[in-house]
Structure formats: C-alpha cells, structure tokens
Amino acid sequence: MMDQLIEKIKQTQNPTVVGLDPRLSFIPTFLKEECYAQLGKTPQAAAEAFYRFNCAIIDAVYDLVPAVKPQVAMYEMLGSAGIESYIRTIQYAKQKGLIVIGDVKRGDIASTAENYSDGHIGRVAVEEERFEIYKEDFITVNPYLGYDSIEPYFANVSTYNKGLFVLVKTSNPHSGQLQNLDVGGHTLYEHVGQLVETWGEPYRGKYGYSDIGAVVGATHPQEAKKLRQEMPHTFFLVPGYGAQGGTAEDLAVCFDKDGLGAIVNSSRGIIAAHQKEPYRSAFPEKEFALAAREAVLAMKTDLRRCI
Amino acid sequence: MMDQLIEKIKQTQNPTVVGLDPRLSFIPTFLKEECYAQLGKTPQAAAEAFYRFNCAIIDAVYDLVPAVKPQVAMYEMLGSAGIESYIRTIQYAKQKGLIVIGDVKRGDIASTAENYSDGHIGRVAVEEERFEIYKEDFITVNPYLGYDSIEPYFANVSTYNKGLFVLVKTSNPHSGQLQNLDVGGHTLYEHVGQLVETWGEPYRGKYGYSDIGAVVGATHPQEAKKLRQEMPHTFFLVPGYGAQGGTAEDLAVCFDKDGLGAIVNSSRGIIAAHQKEPYRSAFPEKEFALAAREAVLAMKTDLRRCI
Numbered sequence: 001m002m003d004q005l006i007e008k009i010k011q012t013q014n015p016t017v018v019g020l021d022p023r024l025s026f027i028p029t030f031l032k033e034e035c036y037a038q039l040g041k042t043p044q045a046a047a048e049a050f051y052r053f054n055c056a057i058i059d060a061v062y063d064l065v066p067a068v069k070p071q072v073a074m075y076e077m078l079g080s081a082g083i084e085s086y087i088r089t090i091q092y093a094k095q096k097g098l099i100v101i102g103d104v105k106r107g108d109i110a111s112t113a114e115n116y117s118d119g120h121i122g123r124v125a126v127e128e129e130r131f132e133i134y135k136e137d138f139i140t141v142n143p144y145l146g147y148d149s150i151e152p153y154f155a156n157v158s159t160y161n162k163g164l165f166v167l168v169k170t171s172n173p174h175s176g177q178l179q180n181l182d183v184g185g186h187t188l189y190e191h192v193g194q195l196v197e198t199w200g201e202p203y204r205g206k207y208g209y210s211d212i213g214a215v216v217g218a219t220h221p222q223e224a225k226k227l228r229q230e231m232p233h234t235f236f237l238v239p240g241y242g243a244q245g246g247t248a249e250d251l252a253v254c255f256d257k258d259g260l261g262a263i264v265n266s267s268r269g270i271i272a273a274h275q276k277e278p279y280r281s282a283f284p285e286k287e288f289a290l291a292a293r294e295a296v297l298a299m300k301t302d303l304r305r306c307i
Numbered sequence: 308m309m310d311q312l313i314e315k316i317k318q319t320q321n322p323t324v325v326g327l328d329p330r331l332s333f334i335p336t337f338l339k340e341e342c343y344a345q346l347g348k349t350p351q352a353a354a355e356a357f358y359r360f361n362c363a364i365i366d367a368v369y370d371l372v373p374a375v376k377p378q379v380a381m382y383e384m385l386g387s388a389g390i391e392s393y394i395r396t397i398q399y400a401k402q403k404g405l406i407v408i409g410d411v412k413r414g415d416i417a418s419t420a421e422n423y424s425d426g427h428i429g430r431v432a433v434e435e436e437r438f439e440i441y442k443e444d445f446i447t448v449n450p451y452l453g454y455d456s457i458e459p460y461f462a463n464v465s466t467y468n469k470g471l472f473v474l475v476k477t478s479n480p481h482s483g484q485l486q487n488l489d490v491g492g493h494t495l496y497e498h499v500g501q502l503v504e505t506w507g508e509p510y511r512g513k514y515g516y517s518d519i520g521a522v523v524g525a526t527h528p529q530e531a532k533k534l535r536q537e538m539p540h541t542f543f544l545v546p547g548y549g550a551q552g553g554t555a556e557d558l559a560v561c562f563d564k565d566g567l568g569a570i571v572n573s574s575r576g577i578i579a580a581h582q583k584e585p586y587r588s589a590f591p592e593k594e595f596a597l598a599a600r601e602a603v604l605a606m607k608t609d610l611r612r613c614i
Contacts, residue, residue, distance in 0.1 A: 042436070108412055119383055
C-alpha cells in the first residue's frame with residue numbers, strides 16, 4: 001500500500017494528509033442544528049454531524065490530497081454511533097479515491113493485536129463468513145510492547161495490501177520523556193526506528209519504501225533529520241505541522257532527495273480553517289469546506305517551497 | 308476508585324479480575340446458534356453472543372470476584388455492534404456490583420487523550436448536555452508518549468472517582484525488547500514505574516495506594532518483586548496468570564505484606580474453563596458458566612495459598 005500512497009502523492013504533487021479529527025466546536029452551527037433537529041442533542045447527533053462535516057471536507061479536497069487520517073478517539077468517544085460515523089467516513093473517503101490512514105495507535109499482546117489487526121486492516125471471521133469491518137488502508141500502532149505486539153499486523157499487510165505507521169518519535173511536548181532516553185549511545189526513539197526499519201525489510205515496494213512506516217513528529221527537526229538518514233526505507237507520517245508548531249522548514253528534513261519519503265498531516269489547520277483568518281472573512285459559514293480547500297492549497301504551496 | 312477496589316478485594320477475599328475477552332471459539336454452540344438464528348452469521352450476531360456469554364459468566368462469578376476486565380479489542384473488531392456489546396457488558400457488570408477495568412491501552416497526544424478520557428471515564432459534552440458513554444471504573448493506558456499523554460485522564464480520575472492502570476512491564480514474550488532496555492543504571496520499565504509512582508502521589512487513598520495503578524506482568528517475577536519495592540503506593544494489575552504461563556508462586560511478589568497491592572487477571576482460564584478438563588467432563592455445555600465459577604474458586608485457592 002505504500003507504493004499506492006507514493007503514487008497518489010506524485011499524482012497530486014502534494015504530500016499532505018488531511019486529519020479528520022472533528023470536534024463540535026469546529027462544525028458550523030447550521031450543520032449541527034440540522035443533526036440536533038433530527039436526533040436531539042445526543043452523541044448520535046454529534047456522530048452524524050461529524051460524518052456530514054467530513055463528507056463536505058472530503059468533497060472539497062479529494063482531488064488535491066492523496067489521503068485522509070481520521071483520529072478514532074473523536075469517534076470512539078461517542079460510543080457505537082461514533083464508531084459507525086468513523087466507518088462511514090472511511091467508506092466515503094475511499095469511494096472518492098482517497099487512501100485512509102486510521103490513527104488508532106493500538107498496541108497490545110499478540111493474541112489481542114490479532115483482533116485489532118483483523119478488525120482494522122484484515123477480515124473478521126464469523127464461522128465460515130469473512131467481514132471487512134473498518135477498512136483503513138493504514139493504521140498507526142504503538143511499539144511499547146515490542147515485536148510480538150506488531151508482528152500480528154504483518155500477515156494482513158501482505159495479504160490485503162495494507163500498511164502500518166509505527167510510533168517512533170511523536171510530536172507532543174513531552175514525547176522525549178521516554179522516547180529521548182539514552183539506551184546505550186542512542187535514544188529510545190532511534191532504537192525503535194532501527195527496529196521499524198528492520199521489521200519493514202520484507203515489505204519494501206518499488207520505490208524502496210516499506211509498507212511498515214513510522215510516525216515522526218515535525219516538531220523535532222534535528223531528530224527527524226537523523227532518523228531520515230537512519231531509516232532510508234521507512235516512509236514517515238509526520239504530525240505536528242501548523243497548530244502544533246511544526247513549520248515547513250522544520251519538516252523538510254523528513255523528505256528524501258526526490259521529495260518523497262514523508263506525508264505531512266494537518267488536522268485543525270485545514271478542517272477548522274473557516275474559523276480563522278484569512279478564511280473566516282472570505283467564506284460564509286455554509287462554504288466552510290471551501291476554506292478547507294484553500295487551506296490545503298496554501299499548505300501545498302508552503303510544503304513545496306521547502307522540499 | 309482504588310479504595311473501592313481494595314474494599315471489594317477484602318470483601319471477596321479474592322484479588323482476581325475476570326478478563327472478559329470473548330472469542331467465538333469459547334462460546335458454546337447453542338448460544339451462538341441462538342444469535343445466528345436471530346441475526347445471521349454476522350458481526351452483529353457475534354457481538355450479541357459476546358454479550359449473552361458475558362452476562363452468563365458475570366451471573367456465575369459476581370459474588371466471588373471484585374472486578375471484571377473486558378478487553379476492548381475483541382469488541383472493537385466487530386465494529387459498532389461490538390462497541391455496543393462492550394458498553395452493555397460494562398453496564399451489566401456494574402449492575403451486579405462489579406468494578407470494571409476497561410483494557411483499552413490508549414495512548415495519544417494531550418488533545419486526543421482528552422477525548423479518550425472523556426469517553427471512557429468522564430463525560431462527553433454535546434452542547435449543554437453531558438453524557439456518560441463507556442462508564443468503565445478504570446482503564447489501562449500506554450505511556451510511550453510521556454506525561455502529557457497521561458495527564459488528561461487525571462481530572463476525570465478526581466472528578467468522577469475513577470482510576471488508571473499505566474502499562475509498566477507487560478506480560479508478553481517480547482515485552483523486554485523496549486521495556487528492559489537500560490536507560491542509565493535501570494530499565495525503561497523501572498523508569499516508567501518511578502514516573503507512575505510520582506504521577507500517582509496526589510491520588511493516594513486511605514490504604515496508601517493511588518488511583519493511578521500499573522500493569523505489571525506475572526510472567527516476570529524477579530522484575531515484579533523489584534517494582535513492588537520501588538512502587539510502594541502503586542497498585543498492580545497483573546496479567547499473565549494461567550494461559551500466559553504465570554503461576555501463583557510467580558506473582559506472590561506483587562502483593563504487599565498485608566496481601567494487598569495487586570489484582571490478578573485471568574481471562575481464558577476462567578471464561579473458557581468449560582472447554583478444558585476437569586471442567587469439560589463435569590459440566591454439560593449449557594452449564595458453561597458454572598465451569599467458570601469453579602475455575603474462579605480454584606484460582607482463589609491457588610492465589611491464597613501463595614499470598
């Protein structure tokens with residue numbers, strides 16, 4: 001699946017992934033009111049509002065970006081209606097030709113990881129029937145439990161042409177508390193990076209990158225630069241651009257000499273663009289998704305200036 | 308909430324938590340067939356079978372144990388119907404007076420962790436309304452992202468009398484790959500253990516234990532013994548007993564001199580007891596839950612022999 005992601009990036013000339021992390025505070029009042037009128041002020045209404053909001057964003061950006069990345073927490077928070085909204089969002093994005101990265105950050109012992117793997121990127125067996133449940137193309141996973149917590153995803157990666165992004169160096173302020181500890185001449189995140197590079201070896205595609213990628217935050221440019229050198233076959237999913245403080249200059253180091261090797265996430269910078277200038281003045285509330293489109297174009301220009 | 312867990316352990320004289328990790332292969336044919344007849348061989352039927360199976364197990368053990376621990380992966384795998392089954396299972400267990408530990412192992416940046424926190428152990432706001440969604444008493448969380456990924460749970464721990472178990476040393480075969488790395492004279496898991504002990508300080512209850520507990524696997528007795536000394540105010544959730552190879556002798560070190568300080572999980576050893584001798588011969592399939600009850604009593608005897 002990494003080959004397909006790279007081809008979509010080449011085709012759109014835009015290494016941007018739109019983070020579909022909806023919050024009620026991002027959603028225009030008219031859209032929320034429609035859902036409340038139908039379903040009351042309930043989690044079900046919030047989940048429906050998330051879905052409609054996402055569809056409008058997807059409609060406005062699907063020709064400009066290769067991928068979207070829904071963050072499951074926002075949906076999971078709403079219970080089963082939220083999970084339904086997450087699944088419908090994935091389905092809609094895929095219908096529009098987008099690659100979907102499910103930001104689930106799961107990590108558990110092998111027998112449990114198999115369940116996450118089958119549910120998200122594989123098939124779930126109910127007797128002789130097989131069901132595709134979530135249908136993400138990629139998911140993010142957490143490495144704290146070690147190899148046997150990651151290995152259960154590999155069979156589905158191969159069988160169903162899927163991919164992973166393993167957390168290596170995250171974008172949050174305290175990411176260094178464990179990840180930057182010295183584990184014998186290098187940091188824990190470099191150690192994890194080396195493991196991911198090795199784990200990914202059997203899954204390399206025609207561009208030299210493995211289906212097993214890594215999450216490397218844009219907020220740590222020196223660290224990302226070193227990781228880019230140490231992990232030449234590992235594609236990076238780069239969070240932290242924009243609202244979290246990472247700039248295009250910061251994350252340029254995540255790319256290889258061909259301008260490949262990374263995809264940069266922006267969530268609220270795009271999906272909540274209509275709430276901020278210059279977009280707020282330029283677009284009436286009903287056209288919030290056009291603000292997202294403009295924000296994607298601005299991000300594309302900003303990224304291409306630096307890579 | 309740790310005080311309540313300790314009181315339930317004292318009352319039942321049994322530091323056992325029953326892992327509600329259903330698999331279709333554990334569920335008696337008659338029960339699955341009932342659900343397939345109603346809903347077809349579908350994820351919905353599997354989710355319903357999980358719920359009915361869990362209810363029967365809960366009915367058979369609720370007077371013997373302080374708590375149950377559903378593993379969300381088995382439910383999440385089935386999509387929204389699975390999440391509904393997870394939520395109904397929690398509700399049923401709480402109606403029976405059991406404490407519920409949601410084994411979700413979430414870990415994400417602060418703004419996202421807030422969503423997990425509100426959904427699982429807090430309240431979710433939809434305009435001026437507040438909803439309790441999952442209603443676990445405790446959840447498990449992953450520390451790889453550092454303090455700011457854990458801190459968002461603390462407000463709900465205080466406000467709603469809840470608790471956490473932070474992964475410190477897990478029970479799986481490769482847990483040492485990262486967790487046992489030397490980070491300057493001690494292991495990464497010991498470092499995490501120290502952090503958890505410190506983070507938990509403001510949340511200590513009348514028995515001296517904090518609402519912020521730790522996951523410490525039964526499969527590493529020497530390591531657990533040292534952690535027990537280094538984390539005197541941190542209650543342990545101990546996986547790995549039984550099917551994963553941990554014995555009562557192994558995990559005795561997780562307890563303090565008063566026989567408190569830990570709760571031991573068993574999942575398939577209890578809920579799938581009816582499939583194994585001596586229970587398989589002793590109970591007809593319809594009475595599978597009585598096998599679970601016998602297995603709980605046997606585990607209680609085994610644990611109390613050693614602590």
